[in-house]
Amino acid sequence: MDPVWRAHQRNIGAIIEDDRIVSYGDATTELASTRSANAGLGAVLCDLSHFGLIHFSGEDAESFLQGQLSCDVRKTAPSAALYGSYCNPKGRMLASFLIWRDRNGADGGYLMQLPLALLTSVQKRLSMYVLRAKVKLADSSGMLVPMAVAGDDAGSLIQEIMGAIPLAHLDVIHCEKGSVIRLAKNRFELVITPEYAPAVWDGLSKDALPVGGPCWDWLEIKAGIPMITPATQEQFIPQMTNLEAIGGVSFQKGCYPGQEVVSRTQYLGKIKRRMYLANVRLPSSETRVEAGDELFSVDMGDQSSGMVVNAAPSPNGGFDLLAVMQIGSVETGQIRWKSPEGPLLEIMPLPYPVDQQ
Numbered sequence: 001m002d003p004v005w006r007a008h009q010r011n012i013g014a015i016i017e018d019d020r021i022v023s024y025g026d027a028t029t030e031l032a033s034t035r036s037a038n039a040g041l042g043a044v045l046c047d048l049s050h051f052g053l054i055h056f057s058g059e060d061a062e063s064f065l066q067g068q069l070s071c072d073v074r075k076t077a078p079s080a081a082l083y084g085s086y087c088n089p090k091g092r093m094l095a096s097f098l099i100w101r102d103r104n105g106a107d108g109g110y111l112m113q114l115p116l117a118l119l120t121s122v123q124k125r126l127s128m129y130v131l132r133a134k135v136k137l138a139d140s141s142g143m144l145v146p147m148a149v150a151g152d153d154a155g156s157l158i159q160e161i162m163g164a165i166p167l168a169h170l171d172v173i174h175c176e177k178g179s180v181i182r183l184a185k186n187r188f189e190l191v192i193t194p195e196y197a198p199a200v201w202d203g204l205s206k207d208a209l210p211v212g213g214p215c216w217d218w219l220e221i222k223a224g225i226p227m228i229t230p231a232t233q234e235q236f237i238p239q240m241t242n243l244e245a246i247g248g249v250s251f252q253k254g255c256y257p258g259q260e261v262v263s264r265t266q267y268l269g270k271i272k273r274r275m276y277l278a279n280v281r282l283p284s285s286e287t288r289v290e291a292g293d294e295l296f297s298v299d300m301g302d303q304s305s306g307m308v309v310n311a312a313p314s315p316n317g318g319f320d321l322l323a324v325m326q327i328g329s330v331e332t333g334q335i336r337w338k339s340p341e342g343p344l345l346e347i348m349p350l351p352y353p354v355d356q357q
Contacts, residue, residue, distance in 0.1 A: 001016075001019045001049040001142075002145060002194050002197075004194060004198075005194060005197055005198070008201070009047060012024070012205075012210065013025050018050075019049060019050060019116060020049070020213045021046075021047045021049070021050075021212050021213055022214065023211070023214075024211070024212065030209065030211035030212055031211070031214070031215055031218065031314075031315045033209045033211065034211055034218060034315065035315035035316070036151075038186075040152040040186070041151070041152070042151050042153060042208075043149055043152070043154050043208035043209070044149070044150050044208055044209050044210075045147065045149050045201070045205055045208035045209065045210050045211065046148045046149075046150075046210070046211050046212070046213065046216040047145075047146075047201075047210075047213070048146035048148055048213075048216065049116075049145065049146065050115065051113050051114065051115060051116060052113070052114060052118075052139065053113055053119075053139070053140040053146070053191075054111070054112045054119060054122070054123050054126075054137055054138070054139060055102065055109055055110070055112075055137070055139075056109045056110040056111075056112065056135060056136070056137055057138070058109070058133075058134045058135040058136050059135075060133040061109050062074065062110075063133070064130065064133045064135045065110060066254065067255065068086060068126060068129065068256055068257065069085070069099070069256060070084050070085045070086070070238050070243070070248060070250065070259075070262065071084030071085075071099070071247070071248050072252070072253045073099065073110070075250075076100055076101050076110065078101070079100075079101065079171060079173065079174070080100065080170055080171055080172060081098055081100035081171075081172050082100070082247060082248065083097070083098055083225070083246050083248035084098075084099055084243075084248045084249075085228070085238045085243055085248055085249070086122060086125075086126070086257075087237070087238070087256070087257050087258030088234060089258055090234075090258060090261060091237045091258035091261030091262045091265070092233075092234040092235065092236065092237060093232075093233070093234070093235070093237065093238060093241070093243075094118075094121075094122060094233055095114050095115075095118050095122045095228050096114070096226055096227055096228045096241070097112050097114040098112075098114075099112045099113070100172050100179075100181065101172070103174035103178070103179055111140065111191070115229055116141065117229065118228070118230065118233075119141065120139075123139060143193075143194070144178065144191050144192065144193060144194070145178075145191070145192045145193070146189060146190070146192075147190050147192065147200075147204075148188065148189045149187075149190070150186060150187045150188075151208065153207060153208070154186055154187065155186075155188070158180060158188055158204070160203075161177075161200055161203045161204055162180055162190070163175055165180055165182065165188065166188075168182065169182060169183075169184065170247075176196075177192055177196040177200060178190060178192035178193050178200075183223075187219065214313060215312075217310065218312040218313070218314065218320060220310070221310055221311070221312055221320050221321065222277070222320065222351070223351060224246070224277060224322065224350045224351055224352055225246065226241035226242065226243065226275060226309050226310065227309070228241075228309075229310075231290065231291040232291050232292055232307065235292075236273075236307075236324055237258070237261060237265060239262070239265055239266065239271050239274075240271065240274065240275060240324045241275045241322075242274065242275045242350070242352075242354050244266070245352050245353065245354050245355075246352065251263060251266055251267075272326060272327060272328070273306070273324050273325060273326055273327065274324065274327055275309060275322055275325075276322070276324075276325055276330060276350070277320070277321075277322060277347070277350050278320070278321055278323060278335070278345040278346060278347050278348060279316070279318050279319065279320050279321070279345070279348060280318050280319055280321065280343050280344070280345045280346070281317060281318035282318060282319065282343055283343065289311035289319040289321055290308065290311060291309060291310055291311060292308060293307065293308040293311075293337065293338055294306070294307055294338060295307065295308065295323055295337060295345070296335070296336050296340045297325075297326065297329035297332055297335050297336065297340075298334040298340070299328060299329050299334075300326065300329060301340065302340060305329040306323050306324055306325030306326060306329065306335065307323060307324055308321050308322070308323045308337075309321075309324055310322045323345070335347070
């Protein structure tokens with residue numbers, strides 16, 4: 001987190017732990033307000049500095065990324081963002097991310113946003129494959145300030161501050177103060193240059209309530225957007241996390257690490273595991289659901305039938321989560337957290353269709 005930005009956030013009451021804003025002093029109210037914003041009432045504002053940014057530049061940047069990532073990077077032209085993944089040779093995800101062209105457009109490079117905890121290892125691994133390609137990788141996390149606004153008022157608030165908003169899903173616009181990405185009808189991300197970030201935040205916060213990172217986690221979970229973390233690296237192929245359902249996998253592009261496994265699963269195999277949205281109520285307020293927690297079902301006994309991808313406190317109680325689970329086990333209606341006798345999960349509908357094959 002940029003030191004000036006950190007100071008600004010602390011001055012307005014942010015509680016910061018490990019470069020992540022956990023709340024502004026009242027996590028319960030912030031979560032309730034986030035639920036209201038998601039339902040169309042009001043707006044919330046969240047700092048996203050717990051995400052890192054890798055910048056790719058050079059004349060071979062596009063071809064390099066095209067040969068490393070599961071998404072079709074060419075579809076970012078001229079002003080669109082894409083979800084995607086970076087896999088190992090066995091098709092297991094090392095990272096999931098959002099990628100877009102930087103503010104210099106076709107003459108510039110690309111920005112990849114992923115959890116800050118994964119940035120160093122992913123950047124190092126990708127750098128190993130640059131070889132003679134004319135491409136440079138740089139950590140740009142401290143050079144830009146990401147923030148997000150959610151709620152039915154989000155578009156009008158951003159329009160007033162930034163002068164324009166993208167109109168279509170995952171479209172990107174660039175202006176003097178930074179960039180705006182439309183993540184959904186009522187959710188936007190802003191990537192602002194540090195000199196403008198405090199003023200942009202202060203302008204938005206007049207009508208949008210600042211909330212901590214867990215609130216944004218909850219919104220992403222409800223949207224069915226998977227985020228790979230250190231606890232879940234190399235656990236899933238992209239289809240297990242529904243990544244192809246949100247445009248993060250191309251089956252028409254050329255080779256990339258793990259492409260053979262990903263394509264074979266799509267065309268010749270049967271996906272036995274899929275990602276589901278669920279809620280679980282825990283017996284104690286001192287316990288938490290975490291990414292990487294195992295799940296169990298009556299049909300598989302003591303053998304794990306799934307794993308939590310992401311989890312966040314739910315404004316309706318308990319934890320909402322995204323979890324990859326055996327399709328057959330879900331059909332039994334008896335998925336439990338951490339042990340065969342653990343709390344029962346309530347499966348909820350995702351906001352997009354998924355092919356169960």
